[in-house]
Amino acid sequence: MSIKSKLKEIYFKAAALGRTIPIAQHALVLNYHHIVPAELMEPNLLFGYSHSIENFEKQMEWLLKHYEPLSEPSKEGGFMVTFDDCSLATFENATPILDKLGIKGHFFIVEEALDQILWIDKYFCWISYVPFDTYTLNKTTFTITTDSDRKTLHSLLWKMIASGMPAGQLIELMNNSYAFKELSDIQLKLKKRLQCLGKKEIQALIKGGHHVGFHSQSHAMLSTLEETGLKNEISPHEAFYTNRSFAVPFGDPSAYTPKVLQTLIEARYDPIFLNHSHAPSGPVYGRLNLPNTSSSAGMKYYIQKHFETQS
Numbered sequence: 295m296s297i298k299s300k301l302k303e304i305y306f307k308a309a310a311l312g313r314t315i316p317i318a319q320h321a322l323v324l325n326y327h328h329i330v331p332a333e334l335m336e337p338n339l340l341f342g343y344s345h346s347i348e349n350f351e352k353q354m355e356w357l358l359k360h361y362e363p364l365s366e367p368s369k370e371g372g373f374m375v376t377f378d379d380c381s382l383a384t385f386e387n388a389t390p391i392l393d394k395l396g397i398k399g400h401f402f403i404v405e406e407a408l409d410q411i412l413w414i415d416k417y418f419c420w421i422s423y424v425p426f427d428t429y430t431l432n433k434t435t436f437t438i439t440t441d442s443d444r445k446t447l448h449s450l451l452w453k454m455i456a457s458g459m460p461a462g463q464l465i466e467l468m469n470n471s472y473a474f475k476e477l478s479d480i481q482l483k484l485k486k487r488l489q490c491l492g493k494k495e496i497q498a499l500i501k502g503g504h505h506v507g508f509h510s511q512s513h514a515m516l517s518t519l520e521e522t523g524l525k526n527e528i529s530p531h532e533a534f535y536t537n538r539s540f541a542v543p544f545g546d547p548s549a550y551t552p553k554v555l556q557t558l559i560e561a562r563y564d565p566i567f568l569n570h571s572h573a574p575s576g577p578v579y580g581r582l583n584l585p586n587t588s589s590s591a592g593m594k595y596y597i598q599k600h601f602e603t604q605s
């Protein structure tokens with residue numbers, strides 16, 4: 295355990311002192327992305343929202359000890375486990391744990407990414423692994439000489455997405471500046487983290503009693519789309535969904551507007567999941583992203599904070 299994690303553990307224990315396990319006033323909806331072997335994880339943006347297999351299993355066991363597993367969020371209390379994007383690593387590593395523990399997961403699919411690398415993963419892969427050098431994107435020159443420069447570049451590029459640049463256009467600019475194919479060794483090594491599952495895996499999930507919901511056509515930032523673009527983005531072409539659930543891409547407050555939520559409600563999606571703490575409102579629910587920890591004091595701390603924010 296590093297000094298930083300030891301200090302965090304002390305902080306969590308102090309913060310949780312005297313507190314009992316938070317009562318699930320509403321369903322506790324958890325969101326995960328990539329469940330990967332610990333030895334594959336690196337401290338970069340690509341793995342920023344991943345969990346090790348071991349920590350994921352410990353979190354599921356802890357949750358089961360304290361809450362009842364639910365299949366829908368509208369029931370009082372209990373917990374629900376959702377996955378956005380759904381890489382092969384998540385399918386291969388998370389489902390055996392869920393099956394062993396008798397938990398049914400909700401998997402949210404981006405249709406254009408089936409059997410492909412989702413653009414956001416290409417984006418994080420590029421930012422995390424391009425060699426230290428100077429790059430020109432959209433007539434602007436950036437120099438990467440430290441890992442912290444990578445984070446600065448991410449915030450600069452993210453402004454382009456947030457102001458409406460289509461993801462495909464940004465990926466093309468990145469590819470022109472440093473070709474993705476130059477990162478093929480990394481892509482091969484991280485194949486299961488990067489590649490999304492396909493129809494074969496979706497059928498296996500359904501056969502196992504898990505739930506499959508929609509996470510948009512291309513994982514666009516819905517808040518930047520005009521009405522027709524928004525309607526196309528939230529209209530599925532596939533017929534494998536097990537219910538009318540929808541997880542808003544990115545799901546943070548900048549990724550949707552009241553108009554986006556209204557359009558989803560009019561399209562009869564229920565439940566609709568965001569990706570931050572948010573009190574349930576009609577079919578709209580917030581979700582909690584627990585950090586990659588196995589500490590029960592840590593889990594207690596984050597769940598408590600989540601309920602405090604949404605009550």
Ligand SMILES: [Zn+2]
Pocket residue numbers: 378379509513543544
């Ligand atoms: Zn997503």
